[in-house]
Structures are given as C-alpha cells and as structure tokens.
Amino acid sequence: MSNPPTEFYSEERWQNWIDRINDEDIDPEDESSARLLLNLQDDTAIAIAKIVAAYDDGELDQEEALEEITDVREIVLDDVDVDDEEKRLLVDGVQTSLVCVFFAAEEYVANGPAEEGSVNDYIGAAADAEAEEDLDAALGYAAQAGTLIVDGEELDMTMAEELEYGLVTEWINGLDSLQSAMSDPEVVEEDE
Structure with a gap:
C-alpha cells in the first residue's frame, strides 16, 4: 500500500499565522511585525514551491x-477572521502578493515555463498592462515571469523599485517569496 500524499498546507497552519497576527501588536514599520507578515507569505510560497x-x-x-x-489557494485567499482593520489590510496585502504565486505555479504545471522573454520582459509587460488598467493581462504577464522563476531564472528586485506602486509591485513581492522558496524550500518555523 502506498503512503498517503504529504499534506503541503493546511487550514490549521494558515489559521495559526492569522491567530498570531490577531494576538500581536502589528506595526508594519516595526521589523518583527514586518517579519511576521513576510513569514506568513514565505510559508505559503514554500508550500507552493x-x-x-x-x-x-x-x-x-x-x-x-x-x-x-487550488487547495492552498482556497485556504489562503479565503476571507480572514481579523477584527482589527489595519491588520486585515496587512493580511490582504499578503494575499494580494500571493495571487500571482498561485497563478504562476498553475501556469507552470499546466504549460511549463514561458518560452520566450525573460523575467524582466514579463514584469515590464505586466507594469505596462497595469498602467493601461488591463489587470487580467498584467496578472498573466506576471504569472509568466513566475513560471520562469520556478524554472530557475532570477528576479531582479531592483526592477521593482523603479515601478510605480500597485498590483504589479505587490505581485513581484510574492514572486520574490516564490524565488526564495524555490532556492531554499525550508519551512518557516512558527515561533511559539
């Protein structure tokens, strides 16, 4: 009899992170708060990796x-039970960043890495599409960049610094977590 497949992510795991965010004083300017939010994001990216x-x-x-x-996406993108509006917005930012991670992984599994262009080409195209308010195209381009990251190409974060803040920069943030997860898929420890 074969072993049951590993559980890659669970609702309980996500909820543990949300509980920690609920329990702590979160200040995005504070390093430990920022790290908690980044760990939440990285933990999901690692599961996808x-x-x-x-x-x-x-x-x-x-x-x-x-x-x-799909299972991980449904857990992570579901409405969160966070009473504090500021915390909810911060979690929402993490969820937004991860949207592109899910699409990139699905695209990679379904069709393999993008065949033409570089990560930067696709990020540039995504930014252009966002500027034209074509968010579906922007997400599609960002996801293509993600397939290349999964395939081992590097994401140059200095490019993100040149872009106007918006959805594409949020998605790049998620892709950065995916890149880290692909190179070092070690589980982020939930500090008790």
Missing part, C-alpha cells in the same frame, strides 16, 4: 499538482 517540486520530480501528476495548488 514544494508542490511544484513534487510535480517536477514525478511525485504528483499534473492534475494532482493543480488540485494541491
């Missing part, structure tokens, strides 16, 4: 990998 790696290694077939990504 592990799913993609399991797919690449043949441990999951395409359909299973896509189902796993």
Whole structure:
C-alpha cells in the first residue's frame, strides 16, 4: 500500500499565522511585525514551491499538482477572521502578493515555463498592462515571469523599485517569496 500524499498546507497552519497576527501588536514599520507578515507569505510560497517540486520530480501528476495548488489557494485567499482593520489590510496585502504565486505555479504545471522573454520582459509587460488598467493581462504577464522563476531564472528586485506602486509591485513581492522558496524550500518555523 502506498503512503498517503504529504499534506503541503493546511487550514490549521494558515489559521495559526492569522491567530498570531490577531494576538500581536502589528506595526508594519516595526521589523518583527514586518517579519511576521513576510513569514506568513514565505510559508505559503514554500508550500507552493514544494508542490511544484513534487510535480517536477514525478511525485504528483499534473492534475494532482493543480488540485494541491487550488487547495492552498482556497485556504489562503479565503476571507480572514481579523477584527482589527489595519491588520486585515496587512493580511490582504499578503494575499494580494500571493495571487500571482498561485497563478504562476498553475501556469507552470499546466504549460511549463514561458518560452520566450525573460523575467524582466514579463514584469515590464505586466507594469505596462497595469498602467493601461488591463489587470487580467498584467496578472498573466506576471504569472509568466513566475513560471520562469520556478524554472530557475532570477528576479531582479531592483526592477521593482523603479515601478510605480500597485498590483504589479505587490505581485513581484510574492514572486520574490516564490524565488526564495524555490532556492531554499525550508519551512518557516512558527515561533511559539
């Protein structure tokens, strides 16, 4: 009898992070608060990186990998139970950053890495599309950049600094977490 597949992410895991955010005084200017939010984001990106790696290694077939990504996305992008409006906005920012991570992973599993262009080309195209208020196209380009990151290409974060703040810069933030997760998929420890 084969072993049951590993659980890549759970509702309980996500809820533990949300509980910590609820319990702590969060100040985005404070390093430990910023780290908590980044860890929340990185933890999810690591789960996605592990799913993609399991797919690449043949441990999951395409359909299973896509189902796993969908499961994580449904947990993470669901409405959160956070009473404090400022904290809710911060969690919402993390969720926004992760949207592109999910799309990139799905695109990678479904169609492989983008065949033409570089990460920077796609990020530039995403920024142009956002400027024209074509957010679907912007997300599509950002996801293509993500497929290349999954495939081992580097994301140059200095490019993000040149962009006007908006959804694309949020998505780049998520892709940066994905890049870290792909190179070092170690679990972020939830400090008790």
